[in-house]
Amino acid sequence: MTLCVSPFHFDGSYSSLFTTLYSGGTVIIRPRDALLFARTFFNAVVNENVTYSGFTPAYLRLLLASPQIGGLSNSPLAMIALGGEAIPAADLRSLWAHAPRMRVFNRYGPTETTICVTDVELRSDALRDDTIPIGTPHPGVSFYLVDDGKMVDEVNTVGELHIGGDQLMDGYWNAPELTARALSTDIVSGETLYRTGDLAYRDLDGNYVYVDRADRVIKRSGVRISLVELSGAISSLGAVSSAACLSFDDGGKLGIVAFVVPESDVSTLDLRRMASELLPGTMLPDRFDLVEALPINRSNKLDERRLLHDAGLEPARAGARPGVSHRS
Helix, strand or coil, X not given: CEEEXXXXXXXXXXXXXXXXXXXXXXXXXXXXXXXXXXXXXXXXHHHCCCCEEEECHHHHHHHHCCHHHHHHHHCCCCEEEEECCCCCHHHHHHHHHHCCCCEEEEEECCHHHCCCCEEEEECHHHXXXXXXXXXXXXXXXXXXXXXXXEEECCCXXXXXXXXXXXXXXXXXXXXXXXXXXXXXXXXXXXXXXXXEEXXXXXXXXXXXXXXXXXXXXEEECCEEEEHHHHHHHHHCCCCEEEEEEEEEEECCEEEEEEEEXXXXXXXXXXXXXXXXXXXXXXXXXXXXXXXXXXXXXXCCCECHHHHHXXXXXXXXXXXXXXXXXXCC
């Protein structure tokens, strides 16, 4: 029994819909607005005997903040799949603290590659340094890491992920220029690849690990900073329930703001002090903003635009971004 959480316009819903129906299962559908209340999710799990669901890490945070999360271990739900965003290790640990036997899968794949092209089961005893693998490509799918127009194959070396295979799109409808920017034929002879814009590396186990979007990895004072990794570090602070770090236009310079959902009574000065004990000065956010929750958009992903807008901040302009360093 599957509970479909993602809205139908978001292709992340397809794994709940089509795979369940193809295997002869039953899909439970609730109005999206109702599912923005965690109690609707938990009530459906219990009342409809839901054993599987898939959703974004942002939606997982919504569930973790609910008082009903404590009953998850005794519920029928046995397996979840996460995708669409990077998964904070702190949220996984919180989930397993409430439901130690929950099976969790990480799924990765852009729409242009017919959605999911990797999946891997995540295990609490296999997380290293808070890195979350996305797995290895499915049969028939090819992965290449590219830096400065050349393929890189060294372990732990970051490059932009390019994807090939029969599942690759032919192009964008009536948009040849956009298609030409997205598809590359000069990396591997005779093969068309999709340029994902995602930075990743291959670890010692052969799994690929997502780092961040290329335009979200910045360099300040010679230090490469992934906003995803920075968010995870801030989230690991004892007084923090969850956090999201975003870049903003700080008077023509690149600024970093940490939006923090506090777990206890804490001030922004306290957060800066705790963060300074964990991070080098070059990685410290320029400002900390306390928020009641991290909002999600219509695709159940983190609503970055709303966070910046509500804080009176403008997104970082292209000219405010220093060059990106792809090498780890």
